[in-house]
Amino acid sequence: EVQLLESGGGLVQPGGSLRLSCAASGFSFSTYAMTWVRQSPGKGVDWVWVSTISDSGGAKLYADSVKGRFTISRDNSKNTVYLQMDSLRAEDSAVFHCARYKMPTTIRGGIDFWGQGILVTVSS
Amino acid sequence: IQLSQSPSSLSASVGDRVTITCRASQGIGSYLVWYQQEPGKVPKLLIYGASTLQSGVPSRFSGSGSGTDFTLTISSLQPEDFASYFCQQVDSYPLTFGGGTKVEIK
Numbered sequence: 145e146v147q148l149l150e151s152g153g154g155l156v157q158p159g160g161s162l163r164l165s166c167a168a169s170g171f172s173f174s175t176y177a178m179t180w181v182r183q184s185p186g187k188g189v190d191w192v193w194v195s196t197i198s199d200s201g202g203a204k205l206y207a208d209s210v211k212g213r214f215t216i217s218r219d220n221s222k223n224t225v226y227l228q229m230d231s232l233r234a235e236d237s238a239v240f241h242c243a244r245y246k247m248p249t250t251i252r253g254g255i256d257f258w259g260q261g262i263l264v265t266v267s268s
Numbered sequence: 269i270q271l272s273q274s275p276s277s278l279s280a281s282v283g284d285r286v287t288i289t290c291r292a293s294q295g296i297g298s299y300l301v302w303y304q305q306e307p308g309k310v311p312k313l314l315i316y317g318a319s320t321l322q323s324g325v326p327s328r329f330s331g332s333g334s335g336t337d338f339t340l341t342i343s344s345l346q347p348e349d350f351a352s353y354f355c356q357q358v359d360s361y362p363l364t365f366g367g368g369t370k371v372e373i374k
Contacts, residue, residue: 179363189305189354189368196363205361246316251358254301256322258310 146170146257148242153262156232160266164227166242166259174220175199175248179255180227182238185263194240197225199249210236232266239263269293269357273366279374286342288369290355295335299359302331302340305368306351314353315340345371 152164164180180194195216196205204216215228225242239261246253270293280286290300298318303311313322315331318338328343342349350373355366 188370189311189352189365191311191354191356191365193363193365196361207362241310246313246322251363252299252317254303254313254316254356254358255311256313260310 146244148244148257148259150240150242150259150262153240153264155265155267157268158232158234158266160232161228161230162232162264164229164240164242164262164264166225166227168223168225168242168244171244172248173223177245177249177251178218178225179243179245179251180216180225180240181243181255181258182240182264183261184238192238195227196251229264232264234266237264237266269296269360269364271355271357271364271366273355273369275369276367277370277372279372280345281374282345282347284345284374286345286349286371288340288353288371290333290338290340290366292336292338292357296357296359298334299357300331300333300338301356301358302329302353303356304349304351304353311354316358342371 147169149167179196184190197216201218213231218225241261242259243255244257246256272291300318302315305311319331352368352370354368
């Protein structure tokens with residue numbers, strides 16, 4: 145059974161940092177691209193793509209809104225993907241989900257498994 | 269690439285045929301995905317490649333379209349289908365999502 149378990153969220157002041165982790169199990173982690181997406185609490189299906197990392201970790205892509213502030217990485221030996229979030233802003237507040245793309249090595253099949261999400265609140 | 273979904277909400281009865289539209293601001297080929305999301309739950313993949321049904325998804329769901337205009341159709345609405353539906357383009361970065369359509373009980 146595929147499982148994705150996020151951790152590391154919480155309350156942080158503007159300008160602060162958090163590192164999210166996503167522990168994966170139940171599939172061959174090193175052969176799948178992984179992604180972080182976020183949803184604003186209480187705003188329906190307001191989904192925003194944040195970042196994607198390739199299966200090897202060699203390719204990393206970011207939304208313009210987080211480029212230069214967030215860093216995605218992965219440790220295939222630990223079946224874990226990370227999102228280092230620096231210089232956090234109030235508008236970054238959201239529930240962050242890690243997710244797996246359906247098809248190994250391509251994003252074209254969409255996302256077939258989502259973690260339950262972790263709340264990040266940026267406030268003073 | 270911006271995705272515009274319509275309608276934003278609709279009311280329908282069990283057995284109704286429901287159609288939801290997703291329009292892309294530029295051509296994306298067939299790289300369009302549809303999801304269903306129930307309140308408090310994570311999304312469920314319904315359709316990828318604009319028209320390919322995900323394994324396990326009932327055949328009353330279907331998708332069509334290419335280029336800029338796409339449609340999700342539920343041929344006969346069932347009680348478990350009352351949820352929100354949204355599209356995602358996976359043609360190019362930044363990946364983007366539609367604003368969603370909430371399907372409510374009439």
